[in-house]
Amino acid sequence: MSARSTFRALPTLFRIGFAEMVAYRAEMLVWVLATTMPLIMLALWSTVARDAPVGRFDQQDFVAYFLATFIVRQLTGAWVAWQLSFEVRTGTLSMRLLRPLHPMVSYAVENLAAIPLRLIIALPVAVVALLLVGSERLPKSALLWVVFLLSLLGSWLITFLANSAIGTLALWTGSSIKVMDVWLALFMVLSGYLIPVELFPPVVRSAVEVLPFRYQIGFPVEVLTSAHDTRTALILLARQWTWVAISFFLVGVLWRRGLRRFAAYGG
Amino acid sequence: MNEPMVSVRSLRKHYTVHKRPPGLKAAFASLFRRVPTVVKAVDGISFEIGPGERVGFLGPNGAGKTTTLKVLSGLLYPSSGEVRVDRHLPQKREDAFLKKITLVMGQKQQLLWDLPPSETFALNRAIYEVPVPQFRQTVAELTELLELGDLVSKPTRTLSLGERMKCELAAALIHRPTVLFLDEPTIGLDVSMQVTIRSFIKAYNERTGATLILTSHYMDDVAALTQRVIVIDKGVLSYDGALDELARRVRPEKRLVLQLDSPVDRATLEALGRVVSVDAAGAVLQVPQESVAPVVSRALATLPVGDLTVENAPLEEVMSELFSRSRAERAEVEDAA
Numbered sequence: 001m002s003a004r005s006t007f008r009a010l011p012t013l014f015r016i017g018f019a020e021m022v023a024y025r026a027e028m029l030v031w032v033l034a035t036t037m038p039l040i041m042l043a044l045w046s047t048v049a050r051d052a053p054v055g056r057f058d059q060q061d062f063v064a065y066f067l068a069t070f071i072v073r074q075l076t077g078a079w080v081a082w083q084l085s086f087e088v089r090t091g092t093l094s095m096r097l098l099r100p101l102h103p104m105v106s107y108a109v110e111n112l113a114a115i116p117l118r119l120i121i122a123l124p125v126a127v128v129a130l131l132l133v134g135s136e137r138l139p140k141s142a143l144l145w146v147v148f149l150l151s152l153l154g155s156w157l158i159t160f161l162a163n164s165a166i167g168t169l170a171l172w173t174g175s176s177i178k179v180m181d182v183w184l185a186l187f188m189v190l191s192g193y194l195i196p197v198e199l200f201p202p203v204v205r206s207a208v209e210v211l212p213f214r215y216q217i218g219f220p221v222e223v224l225t226s227a228h229d230t231r232t233a234l235i236l237l238a239r240q241w242t243w244v245a246i247s248f249f250l251v252g253v254l255w256r257r258g259l260r261r262f263a264a265y266g267g
Numbered sequence: 268m269n270e271p272m273v274s275v276r277s278l279r280k281h282y283t284v285h286k287r288p289p290g291l292k293a294a295f296a297s298l299f300r301r302v303p304t305v306v307k308a309v310d311g312i313s314f315e316i317g318p319g320e321r322v323g324f325l326g327p328n329g330a331g332k333t334t335t336l337k338v339l340s341g342l343l344y345p346s347s348g349e350v351r352v353d354r355h356l357p358q359k360r361e362d363a364f365l366k367k368i369t370l371v372m373g374q375k376q377q378l379l380w381d382l383p384p385s386e387t388f389a390l391n392r393a394i395y396e397v398p399v400p401q402f403r404q405t406v407a408e409l410t411e412l413l414e415l416g417d418l419v420s421k422p423t424r425t426l427s428l429g430e431r432m433k434c435e436l437a438a439a440l441i442h443r444p445t446v447l448f449l450d451e452p453t454i455g456l457d458v459s460m461q462v463t464i465r466s467f468i469k470a471y472n473e474r475t476g477a478t479l480i481l482t483s484h485y486m487d488d489v490a491a492l493t494q495r496v497i498v499i500d501k502g503v504l505s506y507d508g509a510l511d512e513l514a515r516r517v518r519p520e521k522r523l524v525l526q527l528d529s530p531v532d533r534a535t536l537e538a539l540g541r542v543v544s545v546d547a548a549g550a551v552l553q554v555p556q557e558s559v560a561p562v563v564s565r566a567l568a569t570l571p572v573g574d575l576t577v578e579n580a581p582l583e584e585v586m587s588e589l590f591s592r593s594r595a596e597r598a599e600v601e602d603a604a
Contacts, residue, residue, distance in 0.1 A: 001362050005396055012393035016379070016386055023381035023422075094342050095377045098370055100362040101394045263282065264342040 001101045009101065010109065017113025032121050035073055041194055042066035055199050061225075064137045065196055067129035068221045073193070074122040075115060075152060076216065078160040080107040081180040084167025089175050091265035104164060104255070111160060137225050144223060147233045151220040154240040159216050161247035168251065171258030186211075192218025198227070212247070215240035270354075271315035272446060272478045273339060278348035280309040280334050280502075308334040310502035311348070318445075321472055321479040323493035323510070327590040331502040332482040336448050339480070340370040352446060366395055369444040373454035376435055378423040384434035385419040388441055395442035402441065409437040412467050429460040436464065440471065447471075449481045453488055465491045486582035498589065510582070517589045518580040521559050523552040525566065526574040539566055549573075553580070 001009070045062040048054055057065065084107070087093040096103040130138075139145050166183060169176040188194055191213040200208060208214050219236050222228055228236065285301040287293050309331040316322050324332040337343045338350055341357035341364065350357055355364035378387045392402045410419065413433045418426060426434065432452070439447075449468065453461040469492055472479050481492055489496060489510065496513055498506035506513055523540065526549045536542050539562050540554035554562045559577060566572055579585075 001394070005362075008396070009393040012389060016382065016390050019382055019386060020379060092375060094337075094370075094372075095375065097342055097360065098340060098365065098368075098377075099391075099394050100365040260344045262343070264337050 001105070006101065006105055013106065013109040014113050017110045018116060020110070021114050021117055032074070032118065035077065036070070037188075037193065038066040038069040038073060041069075055196075057196060057199070060133050061137075064129065064133040064225050065221060067125055067132070068224045069193060069217060071122045071126055071129075072152065072155065072217055072220045072224070074118040074125075076156040076159055076220070077114075077118070078111045078156065078163045080111055080160060081163040081167040081176065081183075083107060083110075084164065085170040085176050085180075088167075088170040088262070089265070091263070093262065094264045097259075097262075104251070107164065108160060112156075139223065139226055141230065143230055144226070144233060147230075147237050148220060148223045151215075151223050151237055151240060154237070154244050155216050155220050157244045158212050158240070158247055161244070161251050162212065162216075164251045165247065165254055168254040168258050171254075171261050187213050187216060190214065191216050192221060197222075209239075212243040215243050269317060272318045272320070272353055273314075273316035273480070274349075274351045275315070275335075275339075276313050276349045278309050278312050278335065278338060278350055279307070279346045280331075280338055280343060281346045282306045282308055307502045309338070309499075312499065312502070312504040313348075314497055314504065314507055316478060316480065318478055319472070319476045320495065321469075321493045322481070323489040323496045324480065324482040324499060325489065325496050325586060326499040327594075329501075330499045332499050333450050334502075335499065336370065336450050336480065336482060340368055340448050341365070342370075366442060367444055368446045368448065369439040369442070370448040371435060371439045371450065371452050373432070373451035376423075376431065377438055378431065378434055380424050381422055383420050383422055384415075384426075384438060387423075387434075387438045388419070391438055391441040397442050401443075405441055405443060406437070409440060412470065413437055413463070429456050432456060432460070432464065436467065443475065444477065445475070446478045447480070449479065449483075451483050452481070453483065453485055461485065461487065468492055486586065490582055500590065511579070513589075514579050514582065514585045515556075517585045517592075519556050520553045520580065521556055522578045522580055523554060523559070523562065523566065524576045524578060525550045525552065525570065525572055528571040528573045531570055535570070 042063060042065075045054070045057070045066065046059045049057060049059045049062055053061070084093070087096070093103065096106055099106075139148055162183060163180070166176050166180045169179055173179075190197075190208050190211060197205065197208055197214050197218045208218075215236075219240055222236075223233050282305070283303050284306050285297070286304050287297045287301070312331075312335065324335060326332050334343065338345055339352055339357055341360045344358045352364065353367055355361055355367075357364060378384050379390070388402075388406055391397070392399070397405070409415065413436060415433060415437060418430050418434055419437075423431060423434070436452070447468070452468070453464050456464065465488060468479065468481075471477060472492075479492065481488065483489055493510065495508060496506065496510045497504060498513070506516075520541075522543065530547050531545075531550070533542060533545055536545060536550050536552060540552035540558070543551040543553050545551075552562070552566075563575065563577070566575065
C-alpha cells in the first residue's frame, strides 16, 4: 500500500484497533497493573535514599524519576513479538499477508491504538507527580520539550522495531518468545527501568551508552526530568534515532528474507 | 484462448521437515541432531486457467491442493517454476495483485473475533480503498444474497460456524475481487448452508465474471460449482479436464437405479449386471456403458419395474477409486524400488 493510501486508511485502522482494545476491559486493566514495576522501584529507591542521596538522586529525585518512568512506559509499550510469533506458528499471519497493507503497519496501529487508554492511566500519575515533586524538574525550554516528544517517539519505535525483529525470527525458528524474554530481561536491567542508568558502575555505563535499551526508557525519562542540558540531550537524541534507523533496516532485511520461509501452516 | 488469468509452469514447492519419533529420548536427542526430510508438496505441475473459468482442485489429503492455492495467492514462495495470476507474480505481493484476489479458507478466518463483522467490512473498505458508495452497495447486495440480517452487528465469536462462514465470504468480497481462491469453503457446514454458499458463489461468478478456483472434499461443491477439475496427487497433476470425462475414465460403468413394485431375488438381478445394492424397494446395478441399452430393455421386459433411471457413479466413489488406484500404483513403485 502506498504511503498516501496507508495514511488515508489510518483513521479507520485506529478506530478499529481501539475498539479491539476496549473489547476486554479487565484484560486492559491487568496489563496496566502488570506495568507498575516503576512504582515499586519508586518505593524501594526512596527508602534507600531516605538517609542520604544515591549519586545525585535524593528521595524527591527518585520520585520524579520513577513516576516519569511509569508514564514513559505506558506510552511506549509494544507487544508485537508475541503477536508475530503466535501468528507465524499458527499460520494466521496469512490473513494479514493477503491484504494490501504491510503487516508491520497493521501491527503498529494495533499497538498504538492502546495509547489513548494508557493515557487515561498515565495522566493522573503525571498530575500526582507534578503535585509531589513540583514543576522545577520538568524541561525548561521549548526545544527540550520537542526533544522529549521526539525521544518518546524514538523510544516507541525502538521498542516496536525490536519486538518486530524478534517476532520475525519466528519465521526461522517457529517461535521466538524465549528470545523476547531475553530481550526483556536485558531491557529491565539496562534501560533505566529498574535502576537509573547514571547509577551504574562506569564500565557498565559505557556499555549501556552504546546499547539500544537505554533509549527505550532511560533517555526520555532523563529528558523529562531535566537530567541533561540541551547540547547533551540533542547528542543523545541523535544516538537514539541512529538506533531507530538500525532497527528499521534490520526489520526490513529480516522480514523480506523471512517471508520466503513462511510456511502458512494450517489448511 | 485469450491470455490466461492463471498460468502455472513447472511449479515446485518443497519443504524441509524435521521428523522425530515419539518419546522423551527422541525429544532430547533432537536438541543436538535433527533429521531433515524434504517433502515435495508440489512437484512440477503446469496448467492455465482462463478468465471467468470455474475450476476445482481435487485430490486426497496432503496432495498439494492447498499448497498450490497458497502459492497462487502469494502466501508461499515457489521453490521453482513460474506462476502468474493476471500477469502478476504472486510472491511479489503487489498491492494491485492483492486487490484483485481473495482467498477464503474454511479453516481460517479474517473476521475480527471480538468485534462484529461490520467492523471487518469497514476495515477492508479502508484497506482496499473501496469508495464509500460502492462499499455501501456491495454490503447491501451481500447482506441480501447471503441473508446476513443482523448477524453483521453481533461479535464474531458469538456466531455459529455457518453464520461466520457467510460473514467471512462477505468480508472477502467487499473489494469485488476478480479472482477467488476458495479452500474448502463449506467444510463443517450443514447441508442447507452448503447449498446457500454454493448458490451464492456461482451467482457471484456469473454476475461478475470472476475466476474461481476451488478446493473441496465435498463432491457436491465440485459438481455444482466447477466446469473443469484438476486432480493433484502427491504434488503431481494427474488429470485436467471436464468432471464428466474424469468420471467416465475412472468409472466408465453406468448405474441403473430400479424402483421395483415387488421384491426380486439377487440372482435374477446379477444376471443383468453387478448388484451394487438391493432392498425391498429396489436395486442399483452397475453395467458397462455399452450394455446400458440392452440391459434396460431386458429389465423393463422381465422385472416389475416401477421406475428406472440411468446415472453416473457418485462422484465420491469415483474419487475414492481414483485415489485408491493412485495409492496402489505408488505402493507398486515403492515396492519395486
